[in-house]
Amino acid sequence: MHDPDLIPAGIVRCSPDARIEAVNATMLRWAGRESVSELTGRPFYSLLSPAGRIYFETHIRPMLQVEGHVQEIALELQTPGGERRRIYLNGQAERDEGGAITALHLACFSGGHRQSYERELLRQRRDAEGYVALVKSSADAIINTDVDHRIVGWNAAAQALFGYAEAKVAGRDWREVLLDGADARGSDENAVRSDGDAVRAEAEARHANGSRVAVEYHSSPIMDGSGDRLGMVTVVRDIRERRAAEETIRALNQEVVHRSKNQFAVIQAIARSTARHSSPYDFVEIFSNRLNALARNMSLLEMQASSALELRALADAQLDHLDEGLRARVSVDGPSVSLDEHTALYLGLALFELSTNALKYGALSQNARESGGVAVSWTMDGGELALDWVETGVRGVSAPSRAGFGSRLTGVLLERSTNGAVSADYRPGGLVWRYERKMKGES
Amino acid sequence: MTDVLQRHDVRTTGAGDRTLVLIHGYGCDKTMWDAVIPLLQSDYRIVTYDLLGCGASDISQYDKTRYATLDGHASDLVDIVTALELDRPVLVGHSVSAMTATLAANRLGERVGAVVMVCPSPSFINHDGYVGGFEPEDIDALLETLDANYLGWSSEMAPAMMGTPDKPEHCERLTNSFCQADPDIARHFARVTFRADHRADVAALPHDALVLQCRDDVIVPEQVGAWMTANMPAAKLVTLDATGHCPHISYPRETADAIRQFLEG
Numbered sequence: 001m002h003d004p005d006l007i008p009a010g011i012v013r014c015s016p017d018a019r020i021e022a023v024n025a026t027m028l029r030w031a032g033r034e035s036v037s038e039l040t041g042r043p044f045y046s047l048l049s050p051a052g053r054i055y056f057e058t059h060i061r062p063m064l065q066v067e068g069h070v071q072e073i074a075l076e077l078q079t080p081g082g083e084r085r086r087i088y089l090n091g092q093a094e095r096d097e098g099g100a101i102t103a104l105h106l107a108c109f110s111g112g113h114r115q116s117y118e119r120e121l122l123r124q125r126r127d128a129e130g131y132v133a134l135v136k137s138s139a140d141a142i143i144n145t146d147v148d149h150r151i152v153g154w155n156a157a158a159q160a161l162f163g164y165a166e167a168k169v170a171g172r173d174w175r176e177v178l179l180d181g182a183d184a185r186g187s188d189e190n191a192v193r194s195d196g197d198a199v200r201a202e203a204e205a206r207h208a209n210g211s212r213v214a215v216e217y218h219s220s221p222i223m224d225g226s227g228d229r230l231g232m233v234t235v236v237r238d239i240r241e242r243r244a245a246e247e248t249i250r251a252l253n254q255e256v257v258h259r260s261k262n263q264f265a266v267i268q269a270i271a272r273s274t275a276r277h278s279s280p281y282d283f284v285e286i287f288s289n290r291l292n293a294l295a296r297n298m299s300l301l302e303m304q305a306s307s308a309l310e311l312r313a314l315a316d317a318q319l320d321h322l323d324e325g326l327r328a329r330v331s332v333d334g335p336s337v338s339l340d341e342h343t344a345l346y347l348g349l350a351l352f353e354l355s356t357n358a359l360k361y362g363a364l365s366q367n368a369r370e371s372g373g374v375a376v377s378w379t380m381d382g383g384e385l386a387l388d389w390v391e392t393g394v395r396g397v398s399a400p401s402r403a404g405f406g407s408r409l410t411g412v413l414l415e416r417s418t419n420g421a422v423s424a425d426y427r428p429g430g431l432v433w434r435y436e437r438k439m440k441g442e443s
Numbered sequence: 444m445t446d447v448l449q450r451h452d453v454r455t456t457g458a459g460d461r462t463l464v465l466i467h468g469y470g471c472d473k474t475m476w477d478a479v480i481p482l483l484q485s486d487y488r489i490v491t492y493d494l495l496g497c498g499a500s501d502i503s504q505y506d507k508t509r510y511a512t513l514d515g516h517a518s519d520l521v522d523i524v525t526a527l528e529l530d531r532p533v534l535v536g537h538s539v540s541a542m543t544a545t546l547a548a549n550r551l552g553e554r555v556g557a558v559v560m561v562c563p564s565p566s567f568i569n570h571d572g573y574v575g576g577f578e579p580e581d582i583d584a585l586l587e588t589l590d591a592n593y594l595g596w597s598s599e600m601a602p603a604m605m606g607t608p609d610k611p612e613h614c615e616r617l618t619n620s621f622c623q624a625d626p627d628i629a630r631h632f633a634r635v636t637f638r639a640d641h642r643a644d645v646a647a648l649p650h651d652a653l654v655l656q657c658r659d660d661v662i663v664p665e666q667v668g669a670w671m672t673a674n675m676p677a678a679k680l681v682t683l684d685a686t687g688h689c690p691h692i693s694y695p696r697e698t699a700d701a702i703r704q705f706l707e708g
Contacts, residue, residue, distance in 0.1 A: 016693070017685075017686045017687060017693060018686075018687065019686075043659055043661065043686070043687075045661050046661075049584060049588075050577060050578075050581035050584065050585075051581055051582075051584035051585035051586075051587065051588045052588060053661045053662075054577075054581075054585050054588075054637070054661070054662060055585060055588045055589070055592075056661075057660075057661050057662050057687060057688040057689070058468070058469055058470030058471075058538075058662065058688065059470045059471070061687060061688075061689065061693075062470065062471050062475060062689050062692050065689075065692050065693060066474065066475075066477075066692060073592060074588065074591035074592045075588065075591075076588070086591075115591055118591065119590065119591060122590055
C-alpha cells in the first residue's frame with residue numbers, strides 16, 4: 001500500500017461531527033502545523049479561512065451529512081500564521097449498515113492556478129453581462145454591425161425608435177434599413193474617407209411605418225486586442241426635439257423682424273399724422289404720448305409671452321396714465337377675452353386716444369361735473385365682441401370740429417386694420433363710442 | 444392565496460393541536476428538516492416550505508428588490524400563515540431564518556404562538572459591544588468563495604451530486620436540488636443574510652422564544668446566545684449537547700427533544 005504521506009494531496013479523516021481524527025503529512029504541512037496532535041480533535045473548519053468556515057458549515061457539512069459526498073469545492077486553507085492556500089475539496093461520508101455516518105473522508109487538492117483562471121473567467125463573464133445590460137438598457141438606439149454593416153445586434157431603444165424588431169432586421173445592411181440611398185452613400189463615403197475611424201452624421205431615417213425620424217448617428221469601429229476590425233457600433237439619437245427647437249428659434253427670429261418692420265410703419269404713420277394735425281409746439285408731447293401708448297401695448301405683449309392678450313389687461317394699461325382720482329371715475333367691466341396681437345395693438349391705441357380725449361374735452365375734463373365718468377364695458381356674444389366707451393356728466397358736448405389723427409385712431413384706422421365696426425355718438429351727457437368685431441375662432 | 448403555497452412548495456404533514464412552521468436557513472432548502480420531522484410529526488402538524496430562490500420554490504419570482512432585506516421573506520411567511528389559516532403556530536427558524544420568523548411574529552402579534560430559534564444570530568457582523576463572530580471583510584471573502592464555486596455549481600456539481608444509484612430516495616431529492624441554488628440568487632441571499640442586523644427586532648419580540656445553541660458553532664459564537672437572553676423579553680436559552688451549525692441535521696433527536704420540552708413545558 002502506498003504511503004499516504006507521499007500523496008500530493010491533503011488527506012483528512014473526520015468523526016461524523018467533522019472533527020479531525022487523522023491527517024497525512026501533506027495536510028499537516030498545508031495546515032501550517034508541526035505535529036498531528038495539534039490537529040486531532042479540532043473541527044475541520046478551523047483549517048479554513050473565515051469565509052471558508054461559513055461556507056463549509058452552511059453548505060458542505062450539510063451536504064456531506066445528507067448526500068454523503070461533495071466534489072470540487074473551491075475553498076481556502078488558512079494557517080495559524082494567516083497564510084492562505086486555495087484548494088479543491090472532495091469529501092465522502094462513510095456509513096454503517098444502518099446508514100448512520102461513521103466517518104467523513106476529505107481530500108484537498110492544491111488548486112491556486114485553476115481558481116485564478118476560473119475567477120478570471122467569471123470576471124470576464126460578469127463584464128460581458130454588464131456590457132450586454134448596458135446596451136440593452138441604453139436610452140439611445142444602439143446598432144451592432146459586422147464589418148459589412150450587416151446588423152448583428154439591435155437594442156430595445158432601436159426597436160422603439162424605428163419600429164423594427166431585432167429579428168426583422170438581423171443580417172441586413174443597417175443603412176439600407178434606415179437611410180435613403182443618398183444618405184447611405186454619404187455615410188459610405190465618410191466611412192471610406194475616414195478609413196475605419198468614427199463617422200458622425202445627421203439623417204432623416206425611415207421608421208417601419210414609413211414616417212421620417214430625424215436622427216444623428218455615430219458609428220465607431222469595434223477593434224479586437226490585436227487591432228483587427230470586428231465590426232461597427234452605431235449609436236443613433238432621435239433629434240426631432242432638437243430640430244423642432246431650432247425651427248422655433250428660426251420662426252421667432254422672423255417674427256421679431258416682421259414685428260419691428262410693422263412697428264416702424266405704425267410709428268411713421270403716427271408721426272406723419274400727428275405732424276399734420278398738431279402745431280409744432282404740441283408735436284413732441286402728443287407724439288411721445290402716442291409712442292408711450294404703443295410701448296405699453298408692446299410690454300403687455302411681452303409680459304404675456306405669447307401673441308394673445310387679455311382685453312382687461314389692455315384696457316387697464318391704457319388707462320394707467322390717469323391719476324388716481326380720475327382713474328377711480330373709470331369703470332372697466334367685461335368677461336375674459338383674448339385678443340390677437342394685431343387687434344390689441346390698434347384697440348390699445350384707440351383706448352388711449354379715447355382716454356386722452358376724455359381728459360381734454362370729455363368726462364374727465366374741466367367740462368364735466370365731478371360725477372362725470374367713463375364706463376368701459378364689453379360683451380362676447382356668439383363670437384362677436386362689442387366694446388362700449390360711455391362717458392357721462394359732460395356739459396355741452398359737441399362733436400369735434402375737425403377729424404384729427406386721434407379720431408382716425410378711434411375710427412377708420414381701427415375699423416380697417418381689425419376688420420371691425422366703430423360708431424361714435426356725441427350725446428348731451430357725453431361720448432358714446434362702440435366697437436364691434438367678429439372674433440375668429442374664439443369663444 | 445393558494446399561489447403563495449405553490450410558489451414556496453409548501454408541504455404539510457403530521458397531526459396535532461399545534462402547528463410548527465419550519466423555516467430553513469441560508470445555504471440549503473426545506474429538506475434540511477427531513478431528519479427532525481419524523482420525530483415530531485406524531486404530535487404536531489408540521490409545515491415546511493422553501494424560501495423564495497431556494498429549493499423547489501418558483502425561482503422566476505425572485506426579485507432582488509423585494510428580497511434585498513429579510514422583510515421580503517418575512518412577508519412570504521406571513522402570507523403562508525394567513526393562507527393556511529394557522530391558529531397561533533410556532534415559527535421555527537434556523538440561523539438567519541430565526542430573524543425572518545422574528546419579523547413575521549412581530550407583524551402577526553398574537554396570531555403567532557411562540558418562536559423557536561435554531562442557532563440564531565441577530566447580526567453575524569461584530570459591532571461595538573456585540574460579538575457576531577465576523578468582520579465585514581470576512582463576509583466579502585465569503586462572497587468571493589461563492590464566486591469561486593460559481594462555475595462549479597452550475598456545471599460539475601450537479602451531475603456529481605446525482606450519482607448515488609444505491610439510494611434512489613436520494614436521487615429523488617437531488618432532482619429537487621438539495622443545497623443547490625441559482626448562483627446569482629445564492630450570492631444575493633448571502634449578502635442579505637450576513638449583512639443584516641436585526642438586534643432591535645429581536646429585542647422587541649414579545650413572544651415566548653426558545654434559543655437553541657450548539658457548542659463549536661463557527662457561524663454563531665456562544666456570546667450571541669447570552670446576548671439574546673439578556674436582551675429579549677421572554678427568551679429561554681438551551682445549549683444542546685451538539686456541535687456545529689445544523690443540529691437539526693446532525694443531532695435531530697436532541698433538537699426535536701428540546702423543541703418538544705419547550706412546547707410542553
